[in-house]
Amino acid sequence: MQNDFLNAVDFSHYLLAKTVKKGDVVLDATAGNGHDSKFLAELVGTKGKLYAIDIQHQAVNNTIKLLKKDSLFKQAELINSDHAELDKYIEESLKAVIFNLGYLPGGDKEIITKSESTIKALNKALKILEVKGIIILVVYTGHEGGKEERDVLLKYSTDLDYKKYNVLNYKFLNQPGPPPEIIAIKKRK
Numbered sequence: 001m002q003n004d005f006l007n008a009v010d011f012s013h014y015l016l017a018k019t020v021k022k023g024d025v026v027l028d029a030t031a032g033n034g035h036d037s038k039f040l041a042e043l044v045g046t047k048g049k050l051y052a053i054d055i056q057h058q059a060v061n062n063t064i065k066l067l068k069k070d071s072l073f074k075q076a077e078l079i080n081s082d083h084a085e086l087d088k089y090i091e092e093s094l095k096a097v098i099f100n101l102g103y104l105p106g107g108d109k110e111i112i113t114k115s116e117s118t119i120k121a122l123n124k125a126l127k128i129l130e131v132k133g134i135i136i137l138v139v140y141t142g143h144e145g146g147k148e149e150r151d152v153l154l155k156y157s158t159d160l161d162y163k164k165y166n167v168l169n170y171k172f173l174n175q176p177g178p179p180p181e182i183i184a185i186k187k188r189k
């Protein structure tokens with residue numbers, strides 16, 4: 001029998017689908033090849049809004065192409081920038097944010113997310129997160145620098161005030177790879 005637990009990416013989409021409704025404003029903080037953006041654009045619908053940021057032009061283009069192909073571009077705004085600068089582009093409060101960390105699959109493996117800018121972006125995203133909104137980090141540790149980023153993010157999220165945030169860490173303990181894991185932060189009040 002196949003493993004019947006959701007993998008990290010499917011679990012991140014499960015959490016997004018439970019949280020995001022039509023008309024919501026959401027952010028994909030690492031647009032990449034656009035798969036998370038596509039999922040979010042479908043959830044918010046044409047009355048909602050998806051912001052999608054990536055530091056690489058190639059990723060922004062890939063995401064635009066995917067959204068256009070599926071007629072989901074109308075509700076999207078693509079931003080070619082470091083996500084640490086997200087407050088320059090987004091004024092609304094956000095129902096959900098996803099960070100899918102690491103490098104662009106099929107792209108330059110030297111360009112990776114780094115804890116310093118990820119933490120800056122996370123801080124800014126938490127400030128504009130709606131109550132009952134969610135931030136999801138899909139964290140990869142198989143590449144150089146990945147473990148360091150994971151450790152910094154785990155420490156940061158473990159230290160968040162439990163009266164304000166519920167924080168979850170979801171990972172497979174006995175898989176080779178190593179598989180990606182999830183850190184999910186829900187704002188309680």
Ligand SMILES: C[S@@+](CC[C@H](N)C(=O)[O-])C[C@H]1O[C@@H](n2cnc3c(N)ncnc32)[C@H](O)[C@@H]1O
Pocket residue numbers: 029030031032033034035036037053054055056059081082083084100101102103104105111112113114117118
């Ligand atoms: C694993 S990929 C994202 C996958 C994507 N969410 C998808 O569904 O295809 C990670 C992305 O993070 C981007 N990235 C790296 N550092 C960044 C930064 N400081 N700000 C914004 N994007 C960054 C990379 O360019 C890469 O496209």
